[in-house]
Amino acid sequence: MSLLRDDALSVAFDHAAARYDLLVAASPGYHGHLRRSARRLGLPDAGRGARVLDLGCGTGASTAALLAAAGAADVTGVDASAGMLERAAAKKWPGGVRFVQGSADRLGEAGVDGPFDAVFAAYLFRNVPDPDLTLAAVRKVMAPGARIAVHEYALSGRAVHRALWTAVCRAVIMPLGRVGGDAGLYEHLWRSVLGFDTAERFAARMRTAGFTDVRVLPLPGWQTGITHTFVGRVAA
Numbered sequence: 075m076s077l078l079r080d081d082a083l084s085v086a087f088d089h090a091a092a093r094y095d096l097l098v099a100a101s102p103g104y105h106g107h108l109r110r111s112a113r114r115l116g117l118p119d120a121g122r123g124a125r126v127l128d129l130g131c132g133t134g135a136s137t138a139a140l141l142a143a144a145g146a147a148d149v150t151g152v153d154a155s156a157g158m159l160e161r162a163a164a165k166k167w168p169g170g171v172r173f174v175q176g177s178a179d180r181l182g183e184a185g186v187d188g189p190f191d192a193v194f195a196a197y198l199f200r201n202v203p204d205p206d207l208t209l210a211a212v213r214k215v216m217a218p219g220a221r222i223a224v225h226e227y228a229l230s231g232r233a234v235h236r237a238l239w240t241a242v243c244r245a246v247i248m249p250l251g252r253v254g255g256d257a258g259l260y261e262h263l264w265r266s267v268l269g270f271d272t273a274e275r276f277a278a279r280m281r282t283a284g285f286t287d288v289r290v291l292p293l294p295g296w297q298t299g300i301t302h303t304f305v306g307r308v309a310a
Contacts, residue, residue, distance in 0.1 A: 077269065078262045079203055086259040087132075088157030093254045094133050095161070100250065103295045108139035108196055111225035111303040114291060115140075115192050121147030124191040128152065129178050129212065130198030134162035136225070137171060140194055152176050152186055178202055179211045188215030196225040200270035209283035219310035222285060224276070228302050231272040235299035239267055242296070273302045280306050 078086055087094075098104045117124055121144025128137050131151030140149055148170035153159050154177050163173050176184025178198060193212055202208045216222070229235050243264035251260025271279065273290050280288045285306035293301050 077266055078258065083201060083262070084154045084156075086256065086262065087155035090251075090254065090256040090259050091133060091155065091157035091161050093256070094158065095135070097250055097254065098135060103293075103297060105135060105139065107293045107295075107297065107301060108136055108225060109142050110293065111196070111223050112136070112139040112143040112194055114303050114305050115143065115194060115221050115223045116305075117144040117147060117192055117221070120145050121192075124148070125150070125189070127186070127188075127190040127193045127212075127215065129193060129195040130201070131162060131173065132158045132197075134165055134167075134173075136194060136196040137162065137167070139196075141168070141171070144192075146170075147192075150174060150186060150190075152178065152181065152184065154178075179204065179208045181211060181215055186215070189217035189220070190215055191217055191220050193220070193222045194225070195222070197227065199224060199226055199276065200228070200266045205271070205276075205279055206283065209279060209285075213284050213308065216308045218308060220308045222280075222304075222306050222308075224280070224304040226270075226276065226302065226304065227267040227300060228271055228273045228276050228304075229267065230299040231274065232299060236268065238296070239300050240264065267300075273304075277304055280304060284308070 124147045126147045126149045128151040131153050137151050151173040159173050199205045248260045251257050277288050277290050288306040291303040
């Protein structure tokens with residue numbers, strides 16, 4: 075099976091949306107890791123006065139993580155999947171939260187205009203056709219001095235982490251996907267991580283895109299060496 079891209083991937087997420095929250099809740103550390111990455115944005119004063127872009131927001135798990143870290147921020151959640159956004163919008167949110175359907179590399183077409191003071195992108199970049207194009211598009215809507223945190227499956231490059239990811243997918247993630255009728259999406263998840271950048275390679279992409287102070291930060295639990303937080307800034 076080849077990787078799902080663009081409309082095919084959005085359709086797959088639309089189909090999985092009704093069961094998505096239950097599946098991710100079964101993953102140990104999933105929500106806690108998102109909150110940790112959101113805190114790594116380091117937004118002061120609980121995000122008061124800050125405009126934050128939640129890119130690839132899905133059903134709103136990353137939005138909730140952002141609000142746990144910076145509850146006073148105004149958050150714009152963007153996702154290409156109408157089904158996932160419908161689930162997100164149905165939840166209770168503060169008045170400063172809105173959701174918009176759109177592609178990460180064509181934000182202007184969706185009416186998403188900067189400048190944003192921070193960007194949070196969870197599980198997004200391995201799903202876009204051109205990560206460099208998307209990083210450039212994100213950089214354009216960020217204010218001088220703005221912060222970015224990317225929370226992503228990006229393997230360390232060590233064989234043990236590649237093998238562990240495959241074992242977890244085959245034993246847990248892909249069987250759960252088949253039960254829910256979403257086998258194609260969860261096979262895509264497995265393959266997309268294997269085919270994506272190593273952590274150091276993605277950090278290099280961020281630097282090439284113009285981000286400064288780029289750091290690669292680990293996450294605890296079985297995801298160590300598999301999932302990382304990438305933080306950086308736009309020069310002031």
